[in-house]
Amino acid sequence: MIPTTLAERLERLRADAPGLRAYALVDGLQYEQHFGRSLRRRWGTVHTLFAGTEDEPLASAGPWLVDIAQPDADVVASLDELETARPGVMWLFSTQDIESLVRTLQRKLNSKLPNGKIALLRFWDPRVFVPLFNALDTERRRAYFGDVDEWHGLADGKRFHVSHHA
Template sequence: MTRLALLQQSTAALRLYALVDGVQYRAQCGEPCTAREGFHSLFAGTPDAALAHAGPWLIDAEHVGARLVDTLAAMEQAVPAVSWLIAAQTLEGLAQLLQLNLDIELPDGRTALLRFWDPRVLVNLAEVLEPVQREKFFTHIHEWHLLHKGQRVWIGRQHAQA
């Protein structure tokens, strides 16, 4: 039984999403991520919209089918460009929630892009955020799975309290 199926026994609305780096997707799959059913750019509707092809894309595993999910799983093994989210929101709803975390304010008042779709950044982020920040960042995600140094790890709601 997969982790998603196990979790759906208590929360049926949970869905599986992949968060993918657009540049790596193109390099690995030979085609760009584009707005179509099951794909949503996190840069859509933001000042970075012109860079959507290179930015983060949220992909609904149910809508794109097993073949692409298998391709993404293979890509995850090859390059640090894929993480998996289990959440109850729709594709559009989850994308909007993730968009809220794209920009951070630096101590000097400048704004910076937070590349949390890169699994290497996400692991470090989870370790350095203060408890209140972790709660805010991860509260809408039931579980966030990724590879870290070749090992499967996950960050979940209960980790937001850690």
């Protein structure tokens, strides 16, 4: 389940934004390596961000969005364990429904490099998220991360969060 400190934070934020929802952004490869099974799509609850993209054949290893309010007991119960063991979970708070948030996050998957090539940007991995955030100026941070109310993760054993309110 969602870590207690994050659940408390979510409840405080819901006082001003009652429609705020909690999601987990899960690295499919980390999940599979840790638990020995792949995530499976469940309509309205568990979605792969690679669906409908050129990377769809790699969907099981890519990022997955899990709606915590409509939990799949097998998946949600294991997320706290996965986050502690591997860099495989980010927690998102958003007013968007899961389908809208999937589309929002899909637009972040690829980034154009200065040489014109396209690169997959692993923003769902805390090891990438933190350096990416730190590399951007305030305007670019807002542009890239601002369409999600809050991002939470664990990097090097320390909890971090990015809020569009701050």
